[in-house]
Amino acid sequence: MKHTGTQTLVTLVAVFLLTACASGPENNPRAKVNIKKIDVQLESHVSSKKTDELFHFYKIWHKTPYRYGGTTHKGVDCSGFVQIAFAQLFHQSIPRTTHLQSHIGTPIDYDDRQYGDLVFFKTGFNTLHVGFYLEDNSFMHASSSKGVIISRMDSPYWADTFWQVRRVN
Incomplete structure (x- = not known):
């Protein structure tokens, strides 16, 4: 079957959209994060x-x-966001896509996660999301609805889509 230019473009756009990072709804009142409390905890x-x-x-x-x-x-x-952090802070080159990032480092049990570990979520069909674990069930990430924020991993959305934790040394 021969593809026309338009068919090829449509296929590429579909693949692009299906593999995008995606973030869940951040307006769930039970998922609210007290940023000031976390800022104080992190500073201390x-x-x-x-x-x-x-x-x-x-x-x-x-x-x-x-x-x-x-x-x-x-x-x-x-x-x-994760790739830039690794480059600027840790002088470490890591892959650009969430899919490739999900294969670097060492898998860690959920209960053994530590500050700075990567946390991954399966947010849809062929859609992955990544962020940095902080502490107290919080993680920082680039949310599709709110930009770079801190969210709760135990909010219903993130708890339901959690996939894995990886430590990159």
Whole structure:
């Protein structure tokens, strides 16, 4: 079967959309995160350089709008946010896509997750999402509805879509 240019373009757009990062609804009242409380907890948690650097990175990127494929302060997606953090903070090159990022590092049991671990979610058919675990069931990520924020992993949406934790040293 021979594809026309239009058919090929439609196919590429469909694949692009189906593999996008996606974030769930952030307007669930039970899923609200007390950002000020987490900010205070993170600022007082100075046990590691990684903690300080990641928190500072979050403060710089906080509320940056979501943009699929984005890698700037004008707009960033979840895997771009994670890739930039690794490059700037840890001087480590990691893959660009959430799918490829989900294969790096070491799988970690949910109960053994630590600050800075990558948390992954399956948010739809062929749709993955990634963020950084913080503490107290919170994670930072680029949400498609709110931009770079901190969310609760135990909110109904994120708890239902949770997939895996990975540690990248």
